[in-house]
Amino acid sequence: MRVIRRNVFTPIVYCAIFSALVLGWVYFHYLKRAISPENVISFIGYVSFATTILWQLWDRWLWHWPLLRKISRVPNLSGRWAGSYRRLGGESDNRQHSYVLEIRQTFSTICCSTYQDNGTSSAGILSEVCDFADGRVGVTFFWEGIPQATETCQRLKNEEYRGMTALTYSPPPGKSKRAVLEGEYFTNRETQGVVHVERKSGKLLQRFG
Template sequence: MKKEEIKLIVSISIAIATILGISYLIILDKSFDLSNGLRAISFGITSTTFFWTFYFTYGWKIWGLDKVFYRPNLSGTWAGILRSDWKDENGNGAGDIEFYIVIRQSFLRIHFTTFTDSFIGTSYSETLSLKKETGLKNAAYLYRKETSQDENEFLQEGATELRIIESNPKKLEGKYWSNQKTNGKIDVSFISKKIVDSFNDAKTLNNNGK
């Protein structure tokens, strides 16, 4: 969490606790003595704690409340294509590859799982680069091939950087690099809030949406 976000949380917390504490005294027609003042403070702090618990769990995704912090909700399944510069010994490329990204996101964490018909990649280091003043929204992550796949093969790893485009539907566009000396482009669109766990499930979800 950035320093600016922490400062905003502190400012909002003070404002909410103060407003609710004063409201407690006014609505219940309490006198402004030490005992009632302590109860008002306790009420304000408790209410603020409940608010942030709700916000960090659900509220940050809700329209209106999602404006409190500059943080897009990417959770769900995305479908599109991957274009790789890989070529076989005869110089033939793979062409456009059917590609899916499944994103699991909470307020503080984000995780990427990617699927083709022959590859599953899982992220192990993720970051969101969000700059409100410029409108920049990027996601980047390091990934490796899921270890349940062909464990005797050379460990495939790489990095991906994606630009977040808040269109309708939302899109992710960018590039990837791998330790197999290949790279390429990724172009996917948001298709569902549903989280799936396989290429076939993602493909079915995509086809049912068409």
């Protein structure tokens, strides 16, 4: 497994070059401003402002546009994913439970939160987009959470816990199909299990139902 490094510096440089070229033509050619220290300082300020705006647009939206996705080389995993997880092991119930994963992603950051049918939720401490050994991409996140009073396993009720989840991404095989994330999780309570979720929407509800 290898973390996909998001090169933030390169798009910022591209934004600065694009801003300088466009504003330079407008400022000095179209508006015919003289090249003087005062005008150059003003021009640098305009370029800095435009670069900031372009970077924000790229970081939040432009990077996952279909035409620009090959440039960013980062898979778009953002949205609300729903499916199930199954606890495995001697002290686990070995039953399937409903599971919701919400991913908030920009080009430079990714954050994962989970919600389960028994009231338990968790928040990602560290999340990364990764390349896995089989050539597929996905997401790995370390998380912590506290089960709610509705936790079905008495031994685990109200016990703080931490874990790691590693999910591989499968793009939708057709227009009528949904993208899938599936993989395994492990916890510090010596429990483990498998997860299978499908992308439902781009809207994050921050709750289970």
